[in-house]
Amino acid sequence: MGTVERTTCCVVGGGPAGMVLGLLLARGGVEVTVLEKHADFLRDFRGDTVHPTTLDLLDELGLGERFDALPQSRMEEVAFPVGDGDGDGESLVVGDFRRLAGRVTHPYVAMVPQWDLLDLLADAAEAEPTFTLRRSTEVTDLRRDATGRVTGVAYRTADGTTGELAADLTVACDGRGSTARARAGLEVVEYPCPMDAWWFRLPRHDVEDRPALIPRIGPGRMAVVIPREGYLQVGYLTVKGRDAEVRAAGIEAFRADVADLAPDLADRLEALESMDDVRFLDVRLDRLRRWHVDGLLCIGDAAHAMSPIGGVGINLAVQDAVATATLLAEPLLGRRVTGTDLDRVRRRRLLPTIAVQTLQRLLHRAIVTPALEGRMAGPPRIVRRIAAAFPSATAVPAYLIGVGLRPERAPDFARRAPVTAA
Numbered sequence: 001m002g003t004v005e006r007t008t009c010c011v012v013g014g015g016p017a018g019m020v021l022g023l024l025l026a027r028g029g030v031e032v033t034v035l036e037k038h039a040d041f042l043r044d045f046r047g048d049t050v051h052p053t054t055l056d057l058l059d060e061l062g063l064g065e066r067f068d069a070l071p072q073s074r075m076e077e078v079a080f081p082v083g084d085g086d087g088d089g090e091s092l093v094v095g096d097f098r099r100l101a102g103r104v105t106h107p108y109v110a111m112v113p114q115w116d117l118l119d120l121l122a123d124a125a126e127a128e129p130t131f132t133l134r135r136s137t138e139v140t141d142l143r144r145d146a147t148g149r150v151t152g153v154a155y156r157t158a159d160g161t162t163g164e165l166a167a168d169l170t171v172a173c174d175g176r177g178s179t180a181r182a183r184a185g186l187e188v189v190e191y192p193c194p195m196d197a198w199w200f201r202l203p204r205h206d207v208e209d210r211p212a213l214i215p216r217i218g219p220g221r222m223a224v225v226i227p228r229e230g231y232l233q234v235g236y237l238t239v240k241g242r243d244a245e246v247r248a249a250g251i252e253a254f255r256a257d258v259a260d261l262a263p264d265l266a267d268r269l270e271a272l273e274s275m276d277d278v279r280f281l282d283v284r285l286d287r288l289r290r291w292h293v294d295g296l297l298c299i300g301d302a303a304h305a306m307s308p309i310g311g312v313g314i315n316l317a318v319q320d321a322v323a324t325a326t327l328l329a330e331p332l333l334g335r336r337v338t339g340t341d342l343d344r345v346r347r348r349r350l351l352p353t354i355a356v357q358t359l360q361r362l363l364h365r366a367i368v369t370p371a372l373e374g375r376m377a378g379p380p381r382i383v384r385r386i387a388a389a390f391p392s393a394t395a396v397p398a399y400l401i402g403v404g405l406r407p408e409r410a411p412d413f414a415r416r417a418p419v420t421a422a
Contacts, residue, residue: 003163007033007132008332010152010167012139013174014041016114017300017317019121021171023061024325026131027414030332033165034131035155037138041115041122048114048233049075051315052097052402055106057322060409062416063124069421070116071229074108078397079214080383091214092387095397109311109402111228124419139174142183142296150184150295169337170296171324173317176284178302184293190286191361194369195222196243197281197308198236203268204228218261219374225262234258234265235308236278239372243280251275283307285357292342299324299345304353307360309368310401316349316356322408323348329413352405359400 009025011018014036022034050067058064078095100107125131136158143152143164152166172180181188204227216223224235236258238246246254251274259266272278287304291297300317324345331337370376386393 004166005163006152006166007031008168008335009033010035010165010170012153012170012172012178012180013302014038014118014122014133014135015173015175015300015317016117016121016314017321018171018173019118019125020057020318021173021299021321021324022131022133023121023125023128024322024411024414025329025332026125026128027416028325028329028333028411029130029413030329031130032132033167034125034133035137035139035153035165036133036135039136039158041118048111048228049311049314050110050112050117051312052100052104052106052108053404053407054315054318055110056104057318057408057410059105059418060415061124062419063120065418066120066421067110067112067117070112070120072110072112073227073229074110075213075226076108077213078401081214081216092384093394094383094387095401096394097398097402099392099395100398100402103399104403107402111226111233114314139179142170142180144295148294150293153180168295168335169328169332169342172296172298172302173300173321175301176286176305178298180296181288181298181302184296184298186291186293186298187289188286189289190284191357193283193285193307194240194364194372195237196240196283198238198243198246199279199281200234200236200272200277201228202232202234202265202271204230204232216262217371217376220372221257221261222368222371223258223261225265232265236261237368237372240283243282247275251277254278281308285360287353287357290343291346292339294339297324297328297342297345299349303346304357306356307364309360309363310356312356312401312404315402315404316353319352319404319406319408320345320349322410325414326408326411329411348406355405356400 008031011022011034014034018034022032025032058067076097077093079091079093081091097108137155139153140156141154142150145151150170154164156162172178221238226233255269284305285307291303299320306313327344331341
C-alpha cells in the first residue's frame, strides 16, 4: 500500500502553466508541490514561443536578465508569401510586433527551447522554501473524500512506487490529454479542426536571419518555417487524419513533398533520416464548460486545447497561471478555497480564451481549409487591401497574438528585483 503525504496545493504537470503557478504560489508563501511525470524537461517540438506579455512577466519576477542570456531567436513579423511561395520571394507582413513598442517592453516573440524556460522557472521556484518539484512522478488518479470532493492525487514514480498526495487544492496543468481532467469527468466542448501537424528540424544556414514567420502554401499542405538559434523548426500541416498514410509512404516521399512545397529547404532535407525524425501533433480545439469540481481546477490546455495557429497556447496557459495565483493565493493560505473561488478563475480567463479560439476557428475557415483544398496560395484579398491601405493595421494581429484581450500582471507578492545572469 502506498504512502500518503500532504501539501496545500498540488500542481499536476510541470509545463509552463504548472511551473509559473508553482513559482508564484511559493512566492506567496503557499506550500505547493508540482508533480512532473518525466525525469527532465527535454522534449522537443513543444511550444517554444515566449510572447511579449510573458517576457514582461519574467521582468516583473526578476528573471528577465536570466532569460535574455538563454540562446534564442526573435520573431518580429508574421507574413504571407505573395510570390511563388518558396520563401525567397516577396512577402506581405500581416502582423508586426515592432508596432507594439511602448505597449510592451519586448515587442517581439522570443523563440527559446521550452526546456530552457522550464529550467529557469524551476531554478527560481526551488529557491522558495515552500516549493517542491517532484520529477518522474505520474498522476494516475484523483483522491476523493466521502462527499466526492477531490482531496489530492494518487501517483506512480518511475521505479513503480505508488503513493498518494493529499492537498487542499489540486490544479490540473497536464495538457490536452489531462489525466486529472479525465478522472474528474468534466464536460468538453470540441470544435472541428481541418488539419494535423508534423514537426521536424532542419539545419539553418548562416545567411538565414529573416526575423519573420512566413508560411508556405501549396495544394493540400502548408508549412511554417520558424527560425531558431542554429536550426530551423518546421511545422508541416495537411488534412486531418493522414498520419498513418504519411508514415506509410516513408521518409523519401515526405522529403519530396516538403521540397516541392518549400524548394529553399531541398538542400538540407537529407537531415531527416527516417519518419522517427518527424513528430506528429493531433491538432485539437476544445474547451471545458466548467473548469473545476470541488477541490480541483483545470487551467491551460487542460481547460482549453488550442490550435497551433498563432502559437498562442503557451501565452494563454501562462496567463491562466498568473490569474490563478493572484486569485487563489490568499484563500490557499487560509486553507478555505471554495467553488466560488475556483469559478472566479474561469470567469476571469473565459473571454480571452473564447476570443482566441473564435479567431482560430475563423482562420481555419478563411485560410487553412482553402489552402489545404488548393483554393488559396496566399493571403486573402481583403487582407492584402487592408495591409496596403493601412500599414499600421499590422499592429492589430500582433496585439492579439502577442498580448491578448486580458494580459495578466504578476501579483505584488511575487515580484522581485532583477537577478543578473551568471
